[in-house]
Amino acid sequence: MGKTRSRIKVYYELTKPRIWYLLVFTSFGAALTASNIYNIDVSVYTWSLILCGVAAGSAAANTLTNYRDRDIDSIMDRTKHRPIPSNRITPLNARNFGLTLASISIILATLISYTTSLANGALATVFMAFGLFDNIIVYSYLLKRKSKLNIILGGFSGAAPAMIGYSAVTTEGLFELGLIIGGLVFIWIPMHIWALALHYKKDYNKVNIPMLTAVISEKMSSRIISSTTIIMVVFSILPFFVKVDGHMVVGLVYLYTAIVSGIVMIIISVMVMIKPLETKSWLLFKFSNPYLAVLFIALIIDSM
Numbered sequence: 001m002g003k004t005r006s007r008i009k010v011y012y013e014l015t016k017p018r019i020w021y022l023l024v025f026t027s028f029g030a031a032l033t034a035s036n037i038y039n040i041d042v043s044v045y046t047w048s049l050i051l052c053g054v055a056a057g058s059a060a061a062n063t064l065t066n067y068r069d070r071d072i073d074s075i076m077d078r079t080k081h082r083p084i085p086s087n088r089i090t091p092l093n094a095r096n097f098g099l100t101l102a103s104i105s106i107i108l109a110t111l112i113s114y115t116t117s118l119a120n121g122a123l124a125t126v127f128m129a130f131g132l133f134d135n136i137i138v139y140s141y142l143l144k145r146k147s148k149l150n151i152i153l154g155g156f157s158g159a160a161p162a163m164i165g166y167s168a169v170t171t172e173g174l175f176e177l178g179l180i181i182g183g184l185v186f187i188w189i190p191m192h193i194w195a196l197a198l199h200y201k202k203d204y205n206k207v208n209i210p211m212l213t214a215v216i217s218e219k220m221s222s223r224i225i226s227s228t229t230i231i232m233v234v235f236s237i238l239p240f241f242v243k244v245d246g247h248m249v250v251g252l253v254y255l256y257t258a259i260v261s262g263i264v265m266i267i268i269s270v271m272v273m274i275k276p277l278e279t280k281s282w283l284l285f286k287f288s289n290p291y292l293a294v295l296f297i298a299l300i301i302d303s304m
Contacts, residue, residue, distance in 0.1 A: 029296030057105030131160025233262030
């Protein structure tokens with residue numbers, strides 16, 4: 001019994017749960033915001049398919065990128081204790097597990113057609129497949145080891161969970177409010193990853209991964225991170241100006257939350273720019289997770 005529990009724990013760790021927890025929450029936030037705005041009752045079955053599908057898809061992407069990066073993970077200090085490089089799971093088992101999760105995520109997204117409508121299910125499936133392709137193929141296999149701007153094109157996959165949640169509920173406002181909600185995550189990702197790369201600059205250089213803030217000077221890196229943070233904060237205010245049938249979608253709770261949390265993010269990024277120490281970039285990286293979660297919580301509250 002103990003051995004089985006230990007194996008489950010290893011597979012669970014392989015999926016990088018702290019990453020997919022946040023992505024599942026963005027999917028939940030987008031879906032609940034859409035249902036509140038358009039007064040749509042979402043069934044328990046649809047909720048289950050959305051949340052389980054995004055969890056499986058995000059876990060699959062993390063697992064398969066771990067499989068892809070097993071050679072460099074064994075060298076980097078930050079990653080050498082992960083399940084594959086530490087020999088707690090074989091690469092073949094990890095790959096098969098990731099592919100199984102990816103298949104499950106596509107099936108669950110497709111089943112949304114039977115609990116809502118064909119259009120909702122089709123869109124959710126397209127966004128699921130796109131997210132998997134962008135993260136695993138575009139980012140991990142094609143760009144991560146070759147391009148300084150890898151995370152920009154790879155960041156589209158981060159927006160997919162929010163788009164899955166929104167489109168599973170409604171197609172109304174998808175290319176207005178839906179894209180803005182997904183855009184919050186897309187713009188957040190480069191700042192989040194570049195702050196991490198600046199903190200672990202030596203690690204990335206050790207394995208020749210050309211992450212932008214690891215291959216340019218710390219001064220230039222800090223300026224790029226600060227500029228990206230400012231763009232992200234300005235973009236985060238956009239939902240306040242979106243209108244549905246002539247009425248504002250969100251109100252002052254979201255606006256004030258976006259402004260106050262955004263000011264904190266800008267202050268920390270300026271601290272990094274003034275003196276780009278490892279501790280400062282790590283603080284920015286750690287604060288960016290609750291920052292995104294707080295924005296989605298404010299969206300939910302105001303949409304109600």
